[in-house]
Structure formats: C-alpha cells, structure tokens
Amino acid sequence: MAMPVFSLVARRLAIHRISSPFTALRRASTKQSGPKLQIKKAITEPAPPLLARYPYVYIFYRVFKYGVGFALSLHIFAEYFFSLNLGQGMSMSPTLNASGDWMLLSKRYRRGRDVAVGDIISFKHPVDQYTYSVKRVVAMPGDIVLRDSPDTSGQLIQIPEGHCYVVGDNLPWSRDSRMFGPLPLGLVKAKVIGKFSTSEMKWSSLRDGGDGGMRPYNPDNDVD
Amino acid sequence: MAPLVESFPASQLTTRVQYVANGQRRKPPVDLKECELMQMIQHRCDLDGPRFDPRSKVVCDPVLRLFRKCSDKLTVETTDWEDIWDGTTPTPKEK
Numbered sequence: 186m187a188m189p190v191f192s193l194v195a196r197r198l199a200i201h202r203i204s205s206p207f208t209a210l211r212r213a214s215t216k217q218s219g220p221k222l223q224i225k226k227a228i229t230e231p232a233p234p235l236l237a238r239y240p241y242v243y244i245f246y247r248v249f250k251y252g253v254g255f256a257l258s259l260h261i262f263a264e265y266f267f268s269l270n271l272g273q274g275m276s277m278s279p280t281l282n283a284s285g286d287w288m289l290l291s292k293r294y295r296r297g298r299d300v301a302v303g304d305i306i307s308f309k310h311p312v313d314q315y316t317y318s319v320k321r322v323v324a325m326p327g328d329i330v331l332r333d334s335p336d337t338s339g340q341l342i343q344i345p346e347g348h349c350y351v352v353g354d355n356l357p358w359s360r361d362s363r364m365f366g367p368l369p370l371g372l373v374k375a376k377v378i379g380k381f382s383t384s385e386m387k388w389s390s391l392r393d394g395g396d397g398g399m400r401p402y403n404p405d406n407d408v409d
Numbered sequence: 410m411a412p413l414v415e416s417f418p419a420s421q422l423t424t425r426v427q428y429v430a431n432g433q434r435r436k437p438p439v440d441l442k443e444c445e446l447m448q449m450i451q452h453r454c455d456l457d458g459p460r461f462d463p464r465s466k467v468v469c470d471p472v473l474r475l476f477r478k479c480s481d482k483l484t485v486e487t488t489d490w491e492d493i494w495d496g497t498t499p500t501p502k503e504k
Contacts (some may be wrong), residue, residue, distance in 0.1 A: 278454045279469050302476070302484045303449060323449070323486070327430040330486040332416050333461040335451075335472055340416040341439070346430050348411050355454045356472060367411040384502045399476065399484075406473055 225269050239357050265292050268375070270307075270317075276353035276360070277319055280305070280395050285383040288319065288391075290375035297349060297370030302328065303399030305377040305391055306351065319377060320351035320361050321397065326370075333363055342367075349373070419489040423496075426485055441485060444477035444493060 198383045236243040262268075267335045268290050275283045290307055294300050302322055310316040324330035324344045332340045344350050348367035353359025362368055389395070417425055427435050451472045457466030477485045492498055 199434060260447060274456055275454065275467075278467060279452060283467070301481075302478075321433070321449075321451075324484065325482075328484045328486075329422065329426060331474075331488060335474055335488050341421055341422060341425070341486065341489075342414050342416045343425065343428075343430055345412050352451070354451050355469075356451055357453055357455065369411065397450050397452075399447050399449050399478075402448045402475065406448060406450060406471070408473075 187320050204322075210372075263292075263310040265295075267291055267379075269324070272319055272380075274357055275319070275358040277357070278355045280321075280354045280391070280397050281319065281377075281380060282382060282384065287383070288377045289379035289381070291378045293377050294376035295374050297373045300325065300349070300373065300376060301399075303397075304392040305394060307375045307377060308351070308368060309372040309374060311368060311372060317374065318351075318361075320353050320359065321394065322349050323352050323362075324350035347371075420494050422485070422487070422490050422494060437482065440481050441477045441479070441487065441490070444479040444483075444485070446487075446491075447476040447478050447484075449474045449476065 221400050236246055255340065263382055270288050270290060272281050272286050272288050273284055285403045288307070294304075294306065297306075300306060300322055303321050305319060306322055307317055307319050310318045326344055326348060328350070329341050330350050332338065332342045344367050347370055349370055350362045352361045352363060353370050379388060379390050381388050423441065426441060427438050429435050451474060452469040453472060454467050454469040456465050457468045474486060475488045476492050477487050479485065487495075489492075
C-alpha cells in the first residue's frame with residue numbers, strides 16, 4: 186500500500202524539479218502584454234434541473250401547471266359541451282319543479298343552433314345581464330305566434346329574423362317574451378336535454394321538450 | 410333589443426302568413442289547412458293554500474295551444490284561428 190503512494194509522490198516531485206527552470210525561462214522569453222488567456226475546464230456533468238434544486242418552486246410549479254390545465258379544461262367542457270345546473274323558480278312548473286331540479290344542458294345548441302319549436306332552452310336574460318333563464322321556445326324566426334297568453338288579447342306577431350319567442354310553461358308566473366319581446370338567438374346558451382328531480386330521485390329526458398313539447402294534435406286534450 | 414314588429418288579429422292570419430319575415434311574398438303560398446296540426450300544453454299553476462304551509466300544493470290547469478307546422482321553417486300558432494277564421498264556419502264579426 187505504501188509503495189505506490191511513495192512512487193507517485195516521488196515522480197511528481199521529480200517532474201516539478203525538472204520542469205520548473207524551463208518553464209520559468211520560457212515564460213520570461215514569451216511574455217505578452219495582453220490579458221492572460223484562461224482556459225476553463227469543460228464541465229462534463231450537466232447540472233441538475235433548476236426546479237429540482239428548489240423543491241418548493243418545483244412543487245408550486247407542478248401544482249400551478251396542473252391546476253391551470255384542469256381549470257381550463259373544465260371551463261371549455263362547461264362552456265362548449267355539457268353542464269349540470271340547479272334550476273329555481275315557478276316559471277317552468279310543472280315541467281321543472283320550483284326548486285330541487287337539476288338540469289342537464291347541452292351547449293351544442295348555443296346561439297340557437299338546431300333549436301326547434303317546443304324545445305326548452307337556457308338563455309342570458311335580455312334585461313338583466315347577470316341572470317340566466319330557462320323557458321320554452323314557441324316560435325322561431327319567421328313563425329307567427331300569439332303575442333300574449335292564449336285567451337287574452339288574441340294579437341299575433343311574426344317573429345323577425347334572428348329571434349325566437351320564449352314562453353314559460355306556467356303562464357301567470359313567467360316573465361318571458363310576453364314581457365321583453367322576441368329573444369335574440371345570440372343570447373341562447375344551451376338546450377335543456379334532461380332533468381334530475383331530487384324529490385323523485387330519477388332522471389327524465391327533455392330532449393323533445395318533455396310532456397309540454399310539440400306533439401301531433403290529440404282531440405282528447407281539447408276540452409273546449 | 411328586438412326590432413319593432415306589428416301585431417295583428419287572428420282574422421288577418423290567412424293573408425299575413427303569405428309573407429316572410431322580411432316582407433316579401435312567400436313562394437310557394439301556404440294553405441294553413443293543409444299543414445299538420447300540432448299541440449302544445451302549457452299550464453296555469455298556482456299554490457293552493459298559504460305560502461309556507463307544508464300541506465299547500467301546486468295546482469295546475471292545462472292550457473292548450475294549437476299550431477300548424479307547414480315545414481321545418483314555418484310553424485304558425487292557430488289557437489285563436491282554428492274553427493273561427495279558418496273558413497269552415499261562417500266568419501264572425503271582425504274584432
């Protein structure tokens with residue numbers, strides 16, 4: 186063990202002793218006035234990633250990245266695909282209960298795309314910009330419909346282009362197109378395609394408008 | 410807001426239906442009696458009893474609305490027109 190160590194040290198000393206006078210000579214003869222050139226040893230091993238060196242930054246970055254990603258995907262899904270909303274109010278009774286009914290909204294029908302007479306739609310209220318409302322479509326552009334409730338004034342109107350006429354199922358309790366006029370189709374956000382009643386604990390489809398939707402005439406329903 | 414539109418009584422429905430929304434004449438002309446008769450049942454619901462009484466119930470009376478569906482593009486409400494202004498019965502006095 187002692188032998189190789191000794192020989193190494195001896196060799197080093199020998200080289201140093203021999204080379205030092207020559208190097209001193211050479212330096213003296215080739216002295217330059219400029220800045221001394223320094224050559225750094227190349228770093229062969231890469232440094233660890235910056236985020237791995239600071240664990241708290243790393244954790245924050247990961248949480249932030251996935252949090253933003255999750256929030257964005259949730260927003261896009263709820264805005265352009267489907268959403269589940271709790272409805273409230275008497276205006277769509279008895280199709281939708283005054284409270285405790287969840288509605289499944291399909292955003293494929295936003296801006297009135299493929300909406301037909303008899304569908305239940307969700308739209309931004311034309312008077313109160315922060316409110317969303319759910320009503321039934323009774324007329325699309327070009328259609329002719331009663332301006333007020335049946336059996337009142339009897340006045341008809343033709344719906345202008347780009348508008349529709351919405352009326353709640355519960356006529357005396359609903360504030361709808363009878364109050365604010367034809368609804369711009371651009372305010373339509375979704376169609377109600379299903380509901381979950383928490384009182385009955387069951388799903389039912391409203392894709393074709395439910396029981397109050399447009400149906401072929403049945404004389405049994407005509408009591409007059 | 411929506412543009413202003415003119416309202417008209419059910420007696421003018423047969424002539425008014427021949428025009429599209431921008432005022433041009435409809436081609437080909439439609440005959441409402443030929444179109445499919447559809448219905449929509451709406452309601453007049455109200456709470457029967459005091460408001461915060463758990464025994465109070467929501468009671469609904471149905472309201473029948475009639476429509477003529479001429480095509481996918483044209484649906485006309487004929488609740489006040491059927492059997493009154495459709496030409497089958499003697500026309501009543503103009504309102």
